[in-house]
Amino acid sequence: MPMVNIAGKEVEVDEEGYLVDLSQWNEDIAKYMAVEEKVDLTDSHWEVVNFLREYYAEYQIAPAVRVLTKAIGKKLGPEKGNNKYLYELFPYGPAKQACKIAGLPKPTGCI
């Protein structure tokens, strides 16, 4: 699988650019992935990225977008737990793009 050099460290990514070894993740990698995805990381983006990392730590999977939306609504409030808000942050799909930035695998149920 391809290797990329991020902030002086060699990391392995899969064919679609997702980080292979979750434990290598750090903020530099998140920023690199965000540039790849053409996402300008703000505090609102970080909130979702950190939420995903917590979700993964608890359940060992990356959630489907429907599940992510619902869980964010529960934790951060309905004004954030909706498609409009999440797609504004991650236009090419909140689950897909935010998971990549968070260093998680592609969500299960992603067709």
Add this chain to the structure above:
Amino acid sequence: MSDMDEMDDGSGIVKKFMFLNRKAPHGTVYALEGLEVVLITAAFDQDVSMVFTDDGVYQLMKGIDTKGIEVKDFSKTYRALEGYDIEKLYVDQVSLDARGLTEDDLIVDVTVLSNDEMANLMAEQDVVISF
């Protein structure tokens, strides 16, 4: 992410799907593959139930530690099923008894069924898929 989440094919037909888990969590890929299929099926708004029977009951055991065999411990993922609206989890009483387990040994809330109850539940299904 799945575009299917947003799509409505208009048919609105809901079938009863049962996923039958019979094998121990590790050593074969059946348990993990079965779980992934269930998570994907959840996107299609069907009536899904999961059954754990025979060595399949070990999939739900608390305190699984896979470090020694160097594979991912996906037992925590069963706790995510609720968020996917998959809340019908059934365990076979005979299988628990045979392994000296009780509901308290399991990582999620389940309904424990007798052989007769399990047979009735299976008879109600449109589709039964065994892993």
